[in-house]
Amino acid sequence: MNFIFRRKRIAGVLVVVPENERSFSEDMKNFNFPEARSLKLKEVMGFDKRRVVKPGVCVSDLAVFGLEHLMGEGLLKRDEIDALLLVTQTPDHLMPATSSLIQGRLGLKQDILCLDINQACAGFVIGLMQAFMLLEQESVNKVVLINADVLSRKTSPKDRNIYPLIGDAASIVVVERDPEDSVIHASLKMDGSRAGALIIPAGGLRLPSSPETAHLEEVGDNNLRAKDHVFMDGSAIFNFVQTEVPPLIENLLARAGVASEAVDYFLCHQPNRFMLEKLADKMKVPYARMPNNVVEHFGNNGSVTIPTVMAYNLRERLLREQLQVCLAAYGGGLAWSAMLLKLGKLAFNTIIEYK
């Protein structure tokens, strides 16, 4: 489905990554896997360094750290936050909403809407859409969109298919009304019939966590995984992205009347370098205009990968000038989304470390 938003803008981007760094080469020593093939994986997929939290660190810890940083630097005032949206799949508790916990810890005002949004890798675009809609209200002038996950904590250390590539992070993006007459186009599709391709089977009410769901099971290729852990059907996700995402973006650009060449950057979700190169090939976009290096520096940090691309690759440019960008976010649900907007002249665009 298609959306149009007017007079909205992203004002600033902050990414919080844990200081704790792991290396793919070191992690792969824990698996019974030929070193030559590990090197090949590293080369093809771009797996190298990733950031993960230490035991016990939760989504609200990363978010509060980042918001306190912004307030301490005078980049955000405590009382100007009218809505706090948190996109996460790894909340602190089943109830209450983690966004409310963040509000409480920071002592934010009571005239505020706190809302958790349960979305995966498509969650940055979905979160932005929600923020834009809230800004239609006169009483809402500033929305803080937080994307955060600590998925490493739900990943089996014995599952080579996913453990060495997951990163943890949070992003805090301030969204506000644009004095310019800007138009933002977005497209979104969902297919819950394919929900099983990315799932944590246990831990909800359908299958509560128990000693049985914590038991590591042989799942093929010498990998072990419990039902408490995240499962990803990597090849199904690959096919899904290559099939669904290019037409979604093509239709979005056609609707907006913007040629692919006029897009300065395609800022896409970053599962690995390989998938992004194949996506760029299919869309006939040069690799330089579709950055793919988040995974090698930070790991796949879910819905935070797009803000990470902004802050890591385009820090100075986005502070200084305005660029025409196309966002594309896709993942669990399944959900896939794209958004075309002018991005830039940000008040802040940076990455800090959570200690």
Add this chain to the structure above:
Amino acid sequence: MNYMDKTEFNQRLAAILDVEEVKPDNVLKDFDSWDSLAILSVLAMADAQYGVSIKAEEIRSVVTAEDLVRLVEAKRK
């Protein structure tokens, strides 16, 4: 659809498997490099070069290089 060049397909498969040459009767599992990365690479190659979407399970279920060519060919029709 034009006829599929099997030699070209086997050359692409050889590049994925990091070997000099792949013959039609070669058993895929006999290659040291036939693993999940190779399967993903085949899937990507089939999509990019032949415009077909194959599932990993389908690739895992074939035995020889020739079977793999047949699988891709069948999908193109």
